[in-house]
Amino acid sequence: MNQSRKLKFVVTIVLLLLSVRTYAEQLQNYVKQEGVFGNISSVGSDTLSGMMTLWVEEFNQLYPGVTIQVQASGSATAPPALTEGTAQLGPMSRPMRRREIDAFVAHYGYKPTQLRVAIDAIGIYINHDNPIKGLDISQLDSIYSATLRCGATKSVTKWSQLGLKYEWAKRSIQLFGRNSASGTYGYFKDHALCGGDYKSRVNALPGSSSVIQSVASAINTIGYSGVGYRSAGVRMLPIAREGSDYVYPSREHILSGEYPLSRYLYVYVNKPPQKPLPKVVKEFLTFIFSKQGQSLVDKDGYVPVSENIAQKQLLKVGIN
Numbered sequence: 001m002n003q004s005r006k007l008k009f010v011v012t013i014v015l016l017l018l019s020v021r022t023y024a025e026q027l028q029n030y031v032k033q034e035g036v037f038g039n040i041s042s043v044g045s046d047t048l049s050g051m052m053t054l055w056v057e058e059f060n061q062l063y064p065g066v067t068i069q070v071q072a073s074g075s076a077t078a079p080p081a082l083t084e085g086t087a088q089l090g091p092m093s094r095p096m097r098r099r100e101i102d103a104f105v106a107h108y109g110y111k112p113t114q115l116r117v118a119i120d121a122i123g124i125y126i127n128h129d130n131p132i133k134g135l136d137i138s139q140l141d142s143i144y145s146a147t148l149r150c151g152a153t154k155s156v157t158k159w160s161q162l163g164l165k166y167e168w169a170k171r172s173i174q175l176f177g178r179n180s181a182s183g184t185y186g187y188f189k190d191h192a193l194c195g196g197d198y199k200s201r202v203n204a205l206p207g208s209s210s211v212i213q214s215v216a217s218a219i220n221t222i223g224y225s226g227v228g229y230r231s232a233g234v235r236m237l238p239i240a241r242e243g244s245d246y247v248y249p250s251r252e253h254i255l256s257g258e259y260p261l262s263r264y265l266y267v268y269v270n271k272p273p274q275k276p277l278p279k280v281v282k283e284f285l286t287f288i289f290s291k292q293g294q295s296l297v298d299k300d301g302y303v304p305v306s307e308n309i310a311q312k313q314l315l316k317v318g319i320n
Contacts, residue, residue: 026307030062030290037065038280044071044078044091045183046207047226048265051118052091054296059287066280074206075183082270083107088281090268093120093183093226104270113271115313117288119303121249122188122261123227123236125215132162134238134246137260140192143173143222147196151242155199159220176214176223179204187263188224227254228301251303265302271317282319289314 042052049072056068071077071087078090079100096104096112104112124135135143139162141150148155156162160169177198178185185204189195198204205211208225215223216233227249230236238246241260253259269285271277277285287293289311294304305313314320 025291027289027291027294027304027310030287030292032062033279033283036063036280036283038067038278040066040068040089040280040284041081041087042068042070042089042091043073043081043087044089044268045075045093045265046072046178047075047093047120047182047184047228048072048091048117048267049208050228051265051297051300051302054300055284055288055293058292058296059284062287063280063283066284068284072207074179074181075186076181078268079104079112082112082268085270088270088278089284091117092266092268093263094186095266096268108270108272110273112268113316115267115269115285115288115316116264116305116309117267117313118265118294118297118305119254120263120265121227121254121259122184122192122224122263123230123249124239124261125212125223125225125230125234125236127215127219127221128233128235129219130159130164130235131168132159132164132237134240134244135162136240136242136244136246137192137194138242140239141194141196144175144177144188144198144202144224145193145196146199147193149194149196150192171220174218174221175199175202176211176221177202177204178208178211178225179206181206184208184224184226188261191261192224226302230301254303269317277317277319282317285317286314286319 052070075092075094078092079096081087082090083104138151142152142156159171208229211223211225212229212231212234215221238248239260240246247253247259249259254262297304
């Protein structure tokens with residue numbers, strides 16, 4: 001790499017780091033309003049449960065008269081809850097599928113509104129004692145998939161097949177992941193398994209934290225979950241699209257799209273085209289996209305959205 005290219009690369013990384021750190025700071029401060037009270041129900045993603053809890057706790061400090069119930073049973077539970085009117089907010093770690101949108105439209109005559117609330121990535125977790133340096137998408141597919149659609153020619157069941165030696169060569173790979181109600185399950189299936197089928201031996205768990213705890217509990221484990229759930233006892237692996245050019249899921253790599261398993265996180269809302277949102281919902285969404293709300297995104301281990309994205313999301317629901 002010549003000097004000019006090196007300088008350009010360094011400048012690009014510095015700018016990315018600065019942009020991540022200042023995204024939340026660039027947003028408007030939330031200003032408390034009068035006359036905000038009522039109830040909100042949120043049903044959906046487990047991945048967003050921690051973030052929703054942080055938003056609710058700080059919002060409740062401003063508005064003690066507001067009650068917000070959060071049910072985090074998986075992204076697949078959000079669309080029916082919105083369609084049936086049992087929830088005003090539907091957090092999802094994946095976009096709604098066509099059939100989910102069609103069911104909503106059949107009921108209301110218009111589409112649900114999708115709001116991008118944060119940037120996330122799927123982390124690949126191993127026990128902290130595992131010495132493997134990284135994996136590429138083809139290897140992930142060979143570990144998790146029964147159909148091998150990403151270029152692998154054979155299934156991988158032992159750590160020795162990934163180059164580990166000595167005591168590791170004797171160890172089989174114990175697999176953990178999310179259950180089918182999870183948007184993380186669907187995203188990993190589409191992007192790490194190239195749309196293929198999971199092996200039947202994958203231990204499918206209902207929560208992100210459960211995956212991390214299971215990976216930490218034994219030395220031969222591997223699991224996937226949102227990067228916001230990293231904890232002691234586990235290590236996140238860098239991932240390559242192909243080969244050994246591994247990329248760690250740092251914030252700058254997630255923001256730039258270099259990390260292969262990056263994604264937006266969403267909150268869906270039932271917003272009639274010609275009617276304003278209930279005041280309590282309007283204020284809660286305004287808070288989410290404020291400086292305070294997006295600072296909590298950062299606190300929870302995810303990447304805040306930019307000021308430009310925040311403004312566009314609010315305009316979708318009639319908030320200027």
